[in-house]
Amino acid sequence: MAESVVRALLSVTVEVLTDRLLIPTAAAKLRKERDKEVERLKEELEFVKVILKDASAKGDQELSDGEKIWVKQVREVSELIEDVVYECTLEATQLRQQRGFVNLLSRTARLIRTLNTVRDQTSKIQNIKATLDEIMARRQRYQLREHGSGSRTAAIIDRYHSQFVSPFLEQCITGIESTATELINGVVTEEVAKRSVISLVGAGGIGKTTLARRIYNDEVVRAAFDCHAWFTVPQSNETVDLLKTMIKKICQAEKRDTGEIDTANRQELISILFKSLRSKRYFLVFDDVWEEDFWQLLKDALPDDENGSRIIITTRSEAVAVSCKETSFDRVHRLQTLSEEASWDLFRHITFQYEPEQVCPPELEQLSRAFIKICEGLPLAIVAVAGLLSTKEKSVQIWQRLVDNFSLEVESSPQLTGLSKILSLSFSDLPYHLKLCFLYFGIFPKDSLIPYDKLFKLWIAEGFVQEQRGKTLEKVAEEYLNELIDRNLVQAFEGFYGLEKCCRVQSLMHEISRQKADEFSFCHIRDDNNSSCQGKSRRLAIYNDIKGNVWESIGESRIRSVLLFNIGALNKSFLAALFGRYKLLTLLDFEDTPLEDLPYEVGTLLGLKYLSLKKTKVKRLPKSVEVATALFACIEAMNHLESLSLSFKNDGGILNLESISSPPPHLERLVLKCRLQVLPDWISGLQNLSMLCLSLSSLIEDPLRHVGVLPNLVSLWLYRAYEGAQLHFEVGGFRKLKLLVLRDLQGLEVVEIEEGALPLLEELRIGPSPLLNGVPSGIQHLRSLKVLAFYDMPNEFVSSIQPDGGSEYVKVEHLPSVLFCDRFSFFSDDIED
Numbered sequence: 001m002a003e004s005v006v007r008a009l010l011s012v013t014v015e016v017l018t019d020r021l022l023i024p025t026a027a028a029k030l031r032k033e034r035d036k037e038v039e040r041l042k043e044e045l046e047f048v049k050v051i052l053k054d055a056s057a058k059g060d061q062e063l064s065d066g067e068k069i070w071v072k073q074v075r076e077v078s079e080l081i082e083d084v085v086y087e088c089t090l091e092a093t094q095l096r097q098q099r100g101f102v103n104l105l106s107r108t109a110r111l112i113r114t115l116n117t118v119r120d121q122t123s124k125i126q127n128i129k130a131t132l133d134e135i136m137a138r139r140q141r142y143q144l145r146e147h148g149s150g151s152r153t154a155a156i157i158d159r160y161h162s163q164f165v166s167p168f169l170e171q172c173i174t175g176i177e178s179t180a181t182e183l184i185n186g187v188v189t190e191e192v193a194k195r196s197v198i199s200l201v202g203a204g205g206i207g208k209t210t211l212a213r214r215i216y217n218d219e220v221v222r223a224a225f226d227c228h229a230w231f232t233v234p235q236s237n238e239t240v241d242l243l244k245t246m247i248k249k250i251c252q253a254e255k256r257d258t259g260e261i262d263t264a265n266r267q268e269l270i271s272i273l274f275k276s277l278r279s280k281r282y283f284l285v286f287d288d289v290w291e292e293d294f295w296q297l298l299k300d301a302l303p304d305d306e307n308g309s310r311i312i313i314t315t316r317s318e319a320v321a322v323s324c325k326e327t328s329f330d331r332v333h334r335l336q337t338l339s340e341e342a343s344w345d346l347f348r349h350i351t352f353q354y355e356p357e358q359v360c361p362p363e364l365e366q367l368s369r370a371f372i373k374i375c376e377g378l379p380l381a382i383v384a385v386a387g388l389l390s391t392k393e394k395s396v397q398i399w400q401r402l403v404d405n406f407s408l409e410v411e412s413s414p415q416l417t418g419l420s421k422i423l424s425l426s427f428s429d430l431p432y433h434l435k436l437c438f439l440y441f442g443i444f445p446k447d448s449l450i451p452y453d454k455l456f457k458l459w460i461a462e463g464f465v466q467e468q469r470g471k472t473l474e475k476v477a478e479e480y481l482n483e484l485i486d487r488n489l490v491q492a493f494e495g496f497y498g499l500e501k502c503c504r505v506q507s508l509m510h511e512i513s514r515q516k517a518d519e520f521s522f523c524h525i526r527d528d529n530n531s532s533c534q535g536k537s538r539r540l541a542i543y544n545d546i547k548g549n550v551w552e553s554i555g556e557s558r559i560r561s562v563l564l565f566n567i568g569a570l571n572k573s574f575l576a577a578l579f580g581r582y583k584l585l586t587l588l589d590f591e592d593t594p595l596e597d598l599p600y601e602v603g604t605l606l607g608l609k610y611l612s613l614k615k616t617k618v619k620r621l622p623k624s625v626e627v628a629t630a631l632f633a634c635i636e637a638m639n640h641l642e643s644l645s646l647s648f649k650n651d652g653g654i655l656n657l658e659s660i661s662s663p664p665p666h667l668e669r670l671v672l673k674c675r676l677q678v679l680p681d682w683i684s685g686l687q688n689l690s691m692l693c694l695s696l697s698s699l700i701e702d703p704l705r706h707v708g709v710l711p712n713l714v715s716l717w718l719y720r721a722y723e724g725a726q727l728h729f730e731v732g733g734f735r736k737l738k739l740l741v742l743r744d745l746q747g748l749e750v751v752e753i754e755e756g757a758l759p760l761l762e763e764l765r766i767g768p769s770p771l772l773n774g775v776p777s778g779i780q781h782l783r784s785l786k787v788l789a790f791y792d793m794p795n796e797f798v799s800s801i802q803p804d805g806g807s808e809y810v811k812v813e814h815l816p817s818v819l820f821c822d823r824f825s826f827f828s829d830d831i832e833d
Contacts (some may be wrong), residue, residue, distance in 0.1 A: 034088070034122045072521065073135050076536055077128065083558055084124050086584055086607065180214045183333065187215060187283065187310045188224040194329045195304035197295070199321035200314045202335035203488035204423045205380030205508070208314035209287055211335065215312065216285050225283040225310075232287045239297045243269040246284075246301075250276050270301040281307045289315045290429050295324040316426050318486035337377025346379065347372055350386035355394075367399045374406060376506045384419040407511055423512050426489050436464045437480050438489060439522045441505045442513030443541045445565055449493060449502040452481065454612075461587045461610035462561065472640040472666075524554045545569050551577060561587035570595050579605075590616055600624050632660045642666055648674035658682075672697065679706045690714045694721035702726070708733030719743040725771075729778075731756035738762045738784075743791070745769050753778035760784050767791030775801065775808045788812060789819040 051074055183198065200208045215221060216230055229249050233242065247261050247269065261269060284302070286294075295313075302311065313324050321332045338346065347368065352358045360368055371389070375381035388409075392398055402409055410416045427438060437459055444450055456477035459465050465477045481503065484490040489509060493502045505513060517523050523539035526546075538560040542550065545568050559582045564570075570593050578585075579601040587610040588602075595616040602608070603624020628648075635644065641664035648655050657672075657680040667686050673695040683692075684706045691714065692707060699722050707713065708729070714736055722745055731754040734740075738760055742748065748769045753776050761782050766772070767790045774797075779785070790798070798820055800808040812818050 034125070068519070070135070070138060072519075073138075075520070077132050077135060079536075079538060079558070080124075080128050080131075083584060084128065179333075179335075180211055180218075183211070184215055184218050184221060186331070187312075188220055189308075192329050193306040193308055194327065195302065195306075195309040195311070196327070196329040196331070197311045197313060197324045198330070199324045199332045200312065200335060201318055201321040201332060201488075202316070203337075203378065203506070203509075204316055204426050205378040205419065206335045206337060206488075207379040208316075208335055210379065212285050212287060212312050212314050216283075221283060224281070224308075226280040227277065227282040228284070229282075230285045230287065233289050233294070240266050240269065242298075243273060243301065247273050247276065273301040274303055277301075277309075278303050279305055279307075280309075282309045283311075285312045285314075287314050288425075289313050289320050290317065292317070292319050292323045294320065295326075316429075316488050318488070319483075338379060338382070339377070340372070343372050343375065343377050343382055344369075346382050347375075347386045350383060351389045353390055361394060363396050364394060364399060367396065367403060370403050374507045376508070378506070378508065380422065381419060381508055384416055388413055388416060407514065410511055411515075419508075420512065420515065423508055424516070426487060426509075427512060427516055430484075430487070430489075433464060433466060434480060434483060435516075436462075436522075438484060439513055439517050439520060440464075441490070441510065442517040443523050443525070443539065443563060445543060446507060446510050447504065449504050452478070452501040452503065455481065455503065457610060458587065458589070472642070474640075474642075524557065524559075526550055526554075539563070541565065542567070546571065546574050550574065551581065558582070558584065560584055561589075563587075563589040564591075564593050567593045575599055586610070588612070592616070598622055598625070628655065629659065632657075635664065636660060636662050638664050640664070640666055643669040645669075645671040646674065647671075671695070679703045681706070683707060684709050686710060688712055691716075693717035693719070695719040697721040698723055700724060702728065704729065704733070711735065713737055715739040717741045717743065718745065720745070723747045725749040727751050729753045729757040734758050734761070736760055739765075741765045742769070743767070747771060749773055751776035753781060755781045758782055763787040763789070765789045765791065767793050770794055772797065775811045779811055780814065785815060787817045787819065788815050789821060791821050793820070 051071075186198065200211060202208050213230075216228070222228065227250060229246065231242065231246060231249075243266065244261050250273070261272060264272065282302075286298075302309070313321070315321055321334075324330065325332055348360055349358055351368070352360055355361075371385050372382070375385055389399070389402075392402070410420050427435065430438060440455070440458065440462075441450070456465075456474050459477050459480070460473045465473050465480065467473065468476050481490065485492050485503070490503050490505055493504065514525070517525075521537045523541055524537045525541050525543070527543045536557045537554070538558060540550075540554060540557075540559050540561070541563045543565050562578065562585065576599070579599055583605070584607055585605050586607050588608065589610070589612045591612045592615040595613070595618055598613070598618055598621060600622045601624070602611070603622060635641070644664070644667060654677045655674045657676065658678075660680065660682060663682050663686065665686075666688055668688050669691045670683075670686070670689060671693040673693075674697065676694075676697045676699055678701055679694075679697075679699060683689075687710075689710050690712050692710070694703065694717065696719070697703075698720065702724055703718070703722060704727060707716065713734065716734075716737060716739070718741065720743070725747055726749065727742070727745075729752065734757065737758055740758070740761060740763070742751070742765070744767075746769065749771045750773060751766075755778060757778070762784055764776075764779075764782075764785060764787070766776075770793075772793070779788070790801075800806045801812060801818065803809050803813070
């Protein structure tokens with residue numbers, strides 16, 4: 001029996017060795033062929049991205065229905081290309097991790113799986129190429145246009161104003177009359193002879209055009225100028241076309257021949273217009289300007305004869321308004337939303353215009369307030385919504401249904417559809433990368449206040465933020481958000497107590513982001529059993545508790561990102577299906593969910609870039625994820641990291657931070673909540689570190705020699721970080737330290753401060769330290785110290801510092817503030833974070 005066993009083992013070994021020689025060769029050959037196809041596909045992807053950016057630059061208003069379908073198909077195939085390239089990258093990563101001599105049978109099994117995987121990927125590539133060829137052929141087959149005309153934007157604005165806004169123009173003006181009067185006086189005054197530009201800037205629908213029309217049509221203004229004209233600027237900003245339009249309108253008013261302009265170039269048109277306006281006092285309005293270079297391209301055509309000529313420009317962009325201000329005579333007027341009272345007056349005046357004395361019935365007042373809240377003080381929105389309601393039966397049931405299904409009403413009502421198109425122009429004007437960033441606001445529930453920090457991380461994980469030399473990705477993301485704010489698409493808010501900046505979008509702009517997200521198949525929004533996205537999407541957002549089969553409603557989508565909101569219960573079947581179904585997940589946001597355990601499979605997601613477990617019930621991470629070696633390798637790779645908070649609990653074990661050989665060089669804040677044997681040497685090399693918190697470290701060796709040399713350290717916290725009896729602050733150390741917190745150092749007996757040490761220290765907080773034998777020696781040398789606070793110290797210690805005979809009082813009598821507090825008045829742990 002022993003001989004047969006040996007013979008069987010030898011047979012298996014020979015077979016395995018043979019496979020070990022043949023299978024790798026076959027796999028390598030197939031992988032090489034596959035990789036060539038992947039490279040060709042990458043080249044195709046570059047062209048596809050250019051097509052998408054070109055389509056984005058045209059703007060959704062300029063695309064025909066056929067073009068929109070074609071662009072959607074191009075976008076979907078581009079995502080398929082990205083997926084297969086991503087799969088190949090992850091497969092290569094896995095192979096690198098499996099190198100080395102491992103069990104032969106296991107390695108052979110892996111290689112067989114690799115062969116099958118490579119074959120599947122090659123097949124996918126062939127199918128994608130065939131699909132791409134067919135999509136490109138459709139452009140020729142259906143003769144889809146390459147470029148938009150740029151005229152549809154202006155037509156949409158003019159038609160909407162004439163059909164829905166003009167009938168209520170006088171009512172809308174009641175909220176801006178004082179502003180109009182002020183600006184009219186500024187326009188007609190002759191005190192400023194220089195040509196000047198007044199820029200009206202604000203969000204879409206805030207009343208810029210209405211205010212400009214009020215000024216333009218004023219009889220006093222009309223009488224004050226030799227020439228006046230109104231121009232709605234196309235979103236495409238074709239200067240030549242605009243110049244021709246201006247010349248025709250101005251010259252026709254003078255009954256002059258305009259035939260010569262048809263063949264003129266830009267410079268000739270500028271010259272013609274300049275001569276036509278020369279010596280005239282003119283008043284021109286340019287409505288809805290989008291491009292920052294608009295004024296630079298046009299100003300040479302507008303003479304300044306110091307006769308009081310005036311120009312009004314309306315724009316949604318702060319950058320455009322600023323670019324038009326070249327002298328102290330130019331003005332930028334930022335329009336504000338209507339107050340709640342003004343909104344109510346305007347809404348009531350239009351909605352109940354056929355009611356006696358325009359009074360709102362008591363049973364409809366609460367619903368009326370709900371509609372006003374949706375409009376958020378935008379005059380155009382109030383006019384549109386109130387105009388719609390004025391035609392509806394004054395019934396609580398009907399109005400309640402309109403409130404509950406407002407998004408559907410926006411798509412079907414002519415008044416609200418026109419409003420939606422007007423507001424959508426701001427989105428259409430965005431460059432492609434900012435469109436993606438704006439669409440992300442539609443993922444969050446309406447009225448959400450989104451922290452800057454979280455939004456930046458999400459954008460970066462999604463790949464929306466492009467690298468720029470000399471800037472961190474967070475800095476670039478902040479610039480993106482600031483541009484959205486400057487374009488009046490996003491509102492910025494200071495967080496509570498100024499600790500955290502947040503942002504949000506107005507209700508109607510949130511509706512726009514949802515609509516566009518549907519058009520782009522940007523995200524599946526699952527609310528109860530409903531899904532708002534019918535196409536294939538990479539993102540899944542779930543509101544409220546998960547009911548039914550989520551996966552049936554999203555079809556064959558290749559989900560990469562999952563975000564959960566307002567989840568009261570999280571069933572395990574959902575998580576099992578999530579991790580089993582989607583292997584390319586890059587973003588998981590479980591924040592504020594009742595998640596208790598994270599499945600082991602999360603560690604197999606090699607492409608995961610963002611995982612949020614904030615405010616969950618997860619107590620520990622699975623072993624497939626807290627591995628210290630991998631964590632330290634990630635930290636070392638973060639060359640631009642500025643803030644790091646590391647909390648490590650390992651059943652009383654000691655964390656060896658010395659294994660980090662090259663810490664992030666730009667680190668400014670470092671919080672270590674973990675048990676350490678020694679403080680790593682590399683901490684003393686963090687030249688940019690301004691804040692250091694050591695918590696629960698239980699160090700035996702004095703940590704001051706490592707951190708005293710840090711040139712930019714401003715704040716130092718030691719919380720249960722040191723078990724020794726003495727801390728010694730040497731001269732020359734801590735040159736910029738302003739805050740020193742020695743918290744809960746139970747073994748501390750003596751604190752010594754040499755003369756010349758801590759020259760800029762302003763606050764020193766100590767306690768509880770029951771063994772401390774007195775006030776730190778040398779404290780009288782700290783001339784910058786303003787606050788000395790002791791927390792939960794023994795009665796004898798407190799008595800020794802009292803002015804009525806305390807033995808230690810002489811050491812602190814020069815200080816402006818000495819405080820004694822109990823343990824509960826100490827700063828919370830959140831401050832350290």
